[in-house]
Amino acid sequence: xxxxxxxxxxxxxxxxxLLRGENIQVQxxxxxxxxxxxxxxxxxxxxxxxxxxxLIADIQEHQKKAKGSAYYLGSxxxxxxxMELNIIDGxxxxxxxxxFGYLNAQLQDVSLSYHSSVSVEHIRRNLAYxxxxxxxxxxxxxLEKIVVSLVVTPSEDDAYKFFETQxxxxxxxxxxxxxxxxxxxxxxxxQQKIHQIFYAKKWESLGELSDTVWKLLLGRYWSYLNxxxxxxxKNKMAIKNAIIDEFSKKAQNGIEDIAYSQIxxxxxxxxxxxxxxxxxxxxxRQPLNAGINTISYFEYYQQLYLKYYNNLDVQYLEEYYQFTxxxxxxxGCRFLEELxxxxxxxxxxxxxxxxxxxxxxxxxxxxxxxxxxxKTRVRADTVPKFTKDNQxxxxxxxxxxxxxxxxxxxxxxxxxxxxxxxEKKKSLKKTFIQETIKHFELNLKNEEIQQGFCEKLTQKIKxxx
Numbered sequence: 001x002x003x004x005x006x007x008x009x010x011x012x013x014x015x016x017x018l019l020r021g022e023n024i025q026v027q028x029x030x031x032x033x034x035x036x037x038x039x040x041x042x043x044x045x046x047x048x049x050x051x052x053x054x055l056i057a058d059i060q061e062h063q064k065k066a067k068g069s070a071y072y073l074g075s076x077x078x079x080x081x082x083m084e085l086n087i088i089d090g091x092x093x094x095x096x097x098x099x100f101g102y103l104n105a106q107l108q109d110v111s112l113s114y115h116s117s118v119s120v121e122h123i124r125r126n127l128a129y130x131x132x133x134x135x136x137x138x139x140x141x142x143l144e145k146i147v148v149s150l151v152v153t154p155s156e157d158d159a160y161k162f163f164e165t166q167x168x169x170x171x172x173x174x175x176x177x178x179x180x181x182x183x184x185x186x187x188x189x190x191q192q193k194i195h196q197i198f199y200a201k202k203w204e205s206l207g208e209l210s211d212t213v214w215k216l217l218l219g220r221y222w223s224y225l226n227x228x229x230x231x232x233x234k235n236k237m238a239i240k241n242a243i244i245d246e247f248s249k250k251a252q253n254g255i256e257d258i259a260y261s262q263i264x265x266x267x268x269x270x271x272x273x274x275x276x277x278x279x280x281x282x283x284x285r286q287p288l289n290a291g292i293n294t295i296s297y298f299e300y301y302q303q304l305y306l307k308y309y310n311n312l313d314v315q316y317l318e319e320y321y322q323f324t325x326x327x328x329x330x331x332g333c334r335f336l337e338e339l340x341x342x343x344x345x346x347x348x349x350x351x352x353x354x355x356x357x358x359x360x361x362x363x364x365x366x367x368x369x370x371x372x373x374x375k376t377r378v379r380a381d382t383v384p385k386f387t388k389d390n391q392x393x394x395x396x397x398x399x400x401x402x403x404x405x406x407x408x409x410x411x412x413x414x415x416x417x418x419x420x421x422x423e424k425k426k427s428l429k430k431t432f433i434q435e436t437i438k439h440f441e442l443n444l445k446n447e448e449i450q451q452g453f454c455e456k457l458t459q460k461i462k463x464x465x
Contacts, residue, residue, distance in 0.1 A: 003239070007029065007154075008148070008151065008152065008153045008154070009026045009029055009030075009032055009080075009150070009151075009152040009153075010026070010149065010150065010151055010152075010429070011025070011026045011149075011150045011152075012147055012148070012149055012150070013147065013150060014027055014070065014143065014145065014146060014148075015097050015101075015143045015144075015146045015147070015148060016101065016106055016107070016143035016144045016145050016146075016155070017144075018036070018076070018094070018148065018150070019036070019094065019097070019098055019101060019107055019110055019143065020107065020110075021034075021035060021036065021111075022215045022230065023149060023395045024105070024150065026214060026421070029122060031084070032078075032080070032085070032150060032152050032388050034080055034083045034084050034085040035083065035084050035085065035111060035253075036078075036084075036085050036087060036094070036110075036115075036234075037084045037086050037087065037112070038086075038091055038112055038113070039086045039088075039184075039185070040108060040115060040184070040200040042091055042181065043091075043177050043180065043181070044114075044116035044118035044119040044122070044204065045094050045095045045114060045116075045119040045122050045123060046119075046122055047095070047116065047117075047122065047126065047353075048122075048126075049126065049129050050131065051092070051096070052096060052126060052130065055096065056136070056137045056140070056141065058071075059140060059141060059146070060137075060140045063140060066451070067322060070145045070146065070147045071145060071146050071147070072091070072147055072148075073088075073091070073093060073097075073146055073147065074148060074149070075089070075148065075149040075150070075151055075173070076089065076090035076093075076094065076148045076149070076150055076151070076152060077089040077090065077151045077153075078090075078151070078152045078153050079152075079153055079154075079155070079156050080153070080154055081154075081156075082332065083150065088156075089187075090148070094112075095112065095123070096126070097143060097146065098112065099123075099126060099127050099130050100130065100141045100143065101143050102127075102139070103127070103130055103131055103134060103138075104134075104138055104141065106142070106143050106144070107143070108435070109241045110317030111424065115157065115200075115201070115365040116204055117218065118204070122279055128383050128452070133339070139352050142456065156185055166450050168331065169429060173265075174241065174341050175213070175239065175240035175241070175242070175244050176209050176210055176212065176213050178212075178243075178244050178246045178248065179243060179244060179248045179294070179307065180203055180242075182244075182251075182290070182293045183233050183248070183251070183290055183291050183292075183295050184199060184200055184203065184291075184295075185364075186253075186290035186291035187199060187291045187292060189211075192393055193302055195292065199292060199295050202295065202299065203295060203298075205336075206299060206302045207302075207306075209298060209302055209331070211299065211305065211310070212301050212302045212305045213243060214243075214338075215248070215301075215305065215338060215341055215342050215345065215464050216247075216284070216298075216301055217230070217242060217243055217247075217394040218230060218338060218342060219284050219285070219342040219345070219393060220246060220284070220285050221242075221246075221384075222283065222342075222383075222384055222387040222392075222393050223393070223394060224388060224394045225394075226297065227384075229384070230242070230384055230461045232380060232398070232435045233380050241457055245247065247294060248290070249293075250287075251290040251293075251294055252288070252289045253289070253290055254287065254288060254289040254290075255291060255292070255293075256289055256293065257289070257292045257293045257296055258286075258289065258293060259281060259283070259296075259297075259300075260281040260287075261282070262279050262281060262350060262400070271284065281300065281316055281348075281349040281350070282296070282297045282300050282347045283302070283335065283349070284301075284345065284349055284397065285397060286306065298369050298376065300349075301345055301349075304344075304345045304348055304349065305341065305345060307347055308324075308344050308345070308356075309324065309328075309341050309344060309345075312325065312328075313326060314353075315352060317357060317371060319357035320356050320357035320360055322358060323361060323364075324360065325362055326439055327340070327364065328344040330368075330432060330435060331428060331431065331432075332371070332377070332378070332428030332429075332431075332432065333368060333371055333378065335378055335379070335380055335382060336367055336368050336370060336371060336378060337382065337385050338383070339367045339386075339387065340363065340364060340367045340368070342393065343359075343363045343367060343393070343396060344359075344360065344363075345391075345400075345404075346355075346393065346396050347359050347363070347396060350396075350399070354402060355402050355406075355465065358402075358406065358464045359402060359406070361461050362406055362409040362464070363409060363462060364411050365380070365457060365458065365461050366390075366392065366411070366412045367392070368432075369385070369412070369414040371428075371429060371432045372414065372417075372429065372432065372433055372453065372454070373414050373415065373416065373417050374417070374429070377428065379431050384451070390412070395408050395409075406465070410458070410461070410462045413458075414454055415454055415455050416449065416450050416454060433449060434455060436453075436457065439452065440457060440460050440461075441460075442456045442457060442460065443456075444456060
């Protein structure tokens with residue numbers, strides 16, 4: 001008698017068996033059977049020719065060293081449901097191997113379907129490439145001599161638990177890819193399931209989210225009361241884990257799409273009836289629910305990031321547009337630039353475009369001050385310490401009115417430390433100060449900069465309102 005279907009099944013098979021849809025035997029259990037399927041919420045197929053070349057080279061190198069033995073491709077994780085085998089991990093490798101099988105006639109009929117235009121473009125390009133170099137690989141690629149370990153689970157959650165511990169080859173999923181899969185599969189109630197395809201397509205339409213998600217992570221971590229250490233920017237694995245923790249593991253299981261936003265109520269002196277006005281936005285540091293809520297949150301802040309900084313589609317806000325164009329050209333300010341962008345996203349989410357040009361300049365004066373005060377370069381650990389010591393983002397989060405925030409920013413004081421008077425000696429710090437003097441028309445002589453730069457810049461920006 002076979003084991004209950006609820007058990008996780010583990011088997012070894014060759015790729016030809018899997019892609020042809022053959023029944024795969026499991027010791028002491030019912031066979032693994034079903035049609036391979038790529039869930040709507042999976043990321044697109046994105047392998048480039050470099051990955052294909054590496055796969056061919058790995059297989060050919062294995063054949064030289066161990067002639068006649070099968071090449072082990074790693075594990076494939078599948079979720080079995082209704083006679084379908086949903087590919088949870090292994091899509092990139094299986095799709096690529098399908099090309100080889102199609103071109104060398106090992107596969108007659110494969111029914112994998114792809115919905116993303118990104119997938120279609122990569123498939124078209126990679127098929128053409130493999131066809132053009134067919135003579136280089138045709139004799140060495142045999143799908144019946146490429147084996148994989150199958151992990152087949154009856155539960156989607158179990159499949160993802162296995163998936164998140166894997167470290168197989170190919171283009172590995174980033175933290176953003178993992179939280180995408182997490183939240184799309186969280187749309188699983190009867191009321192929401194019909195929306196899963198819609199939100200999968202919406203996510204793809206957002207484009208590259210890495211910059212936005214990173215800035216959201218920083219802004220949520222750089223809190224005075226709940227301050228968390230941000231992983232070093234070169235530690236990709238630690239950043240990936242932090243993103244997964246903040247935006248998937250901490251997300252609540254509720255299905256509501258909630259935006260926490262500031263509300264103002266105006267009372268009539270006669271009948272005290274209230275009029276409520278609320279800017280339609282998601283709060284930067286708000287708690288998130290798994291599924292649609294988090295996807296909507298990312299969509300909102302991706303739009304802000306693209307519109308107000310990356311693409312700068314705000315020519316109608318001439319003062320802000322011209323100032324930010326100038327600021328984006330500054331050199332040696334990478335980490336301060338991140339802080340500036342977080343401030344802009346946070347401000348617009350609270351107050352919209354009201355006096356945005358004024359805020360941008362006042363926030364710049366404060367956020368970029370370490371470029372003038374630091375003796376040398378601004379390091380990765382400069383900004384989190386600076387934001388914590390000055391509670392910079394916290395004041396922004398807690399502000400009721402822009403004018404109150406402006407007063408707080410205007411009260412910030414700093415001094416230029418050790419300005420190099422020799423005009424022949426260049427540095428990033430010196431260039432930054434000179435460019436700022438020129439842009440704000442501060443009319444300072446070289447010998448006046450160390451004492452007069454901060455005072456004149458502060459007065460100039462304070463006078464804006």
